[in-house]
Amino acid sequence: MRHAISEDVRRDVQGRMACSFFVPGEPAPQGSKTSYKHRGGVSTVEGSSPAGRARLRNWRLSVADIAREQFEGGGQFIGPTRLVLTLYFERPKSRPKSHHGWHCVIPDKDKVLRACFDGLKQGGLVRDDAQICDFHVQAMETTGPTGARFDMRQILTRAPVD
Numbered sequence: 268m269r270h271a272i273s274e275d276v277r278r279d280v281q282g283r284m285a286c287s288f289f290v291p292g293e294p295a296p297q298g299s300k301t302s303y304k305h306r307g308g309v310s311t312v313e314g315s316s317p318a319g320r321a322r323l324r325n326w327r328l329s330v331a332d333i334a335r336e337q338f339e340g341g342g343q344f345i346g347p348t349r350l351v352l353t354l355y356f357e358r359p360k361s362r363p364k365s366h367h368g369w370h371c372v373i374p375d376k377d378k379v380l381r382a383c384f385d386g387l388k389q390g391g392l393v394r395d396d397a398q399i400c401d402f403h404v405q406a407m408e409t410t411g412p413t414g415a416r417f418d419m420r421q422i423l424t425r426a427p428v429d
Contacts, residue, residue: 277341284344284421286392290333291414294354295319295326296378297385327386330415334390344393347422349401354379354415358408370406380404383415392419 279285298319356370384396393399401422 279420281423283423284342285419286337286341287416287418288333288337289412289414289416290329291412292326292329293322293413294356294374294379294415295322295382296374297323297327297382298375298378323382327382327389330383330386331390334387334392336390338391343391344398344419344421346398347401347426348393348399349420349422350399350403351418352380352383352402352404352415353418354404354406355409355411355413356406357413358410362408366408368408370408376404376406379406379415383417387417 277285354370354376358366358368380402384399387393387399388396
């Protein structure tokens with residue numbers, strides 16, 4: 268079992284479900300699928316290399332395990348949900364200390380977000396990742412622990428209309 272720094276799912280002062288937790292590990296992208304032909308037909312797999320698939324599997328499992336702990340502690344998010352996701356990637360040792368600290372190289376953040384969404388759904392914290400309709404992602408470099416900080420909140424207000 269992986270351990271996270273977390274708070275249980277709770278209700279904030281406005282009655283919205285809310286939770287925050289950190290998933291330690293290496294955030295991995297969920298990229299394109301690759302298809303292989305064989306005698307029995309076609310097989311489709313995530314990613315193009317066995318190492319990439321293993322990283323994705325481990326990351327998604329970490330997110331799902333901690334999402335499941337949150338779900339068991341306070342329930343499932345229902346309806347529109349906001350997610351603020353902060354990704355922490357290892358800072359290269361060659362990087363000067365004066366560097367801005369933003370992680371602006373591969374992996375693509377939208378692909379890491381896709382893996383995080385699937386982990387939240389797999390863990391049962393959200394019924395469907397499509398209900399996360401307001402999200403913000405930021406990626407930082409760190410010399411500390413790598414992973415991702417999830418800050419989730421139920422949206423009770425109506426969407427703005429033009």
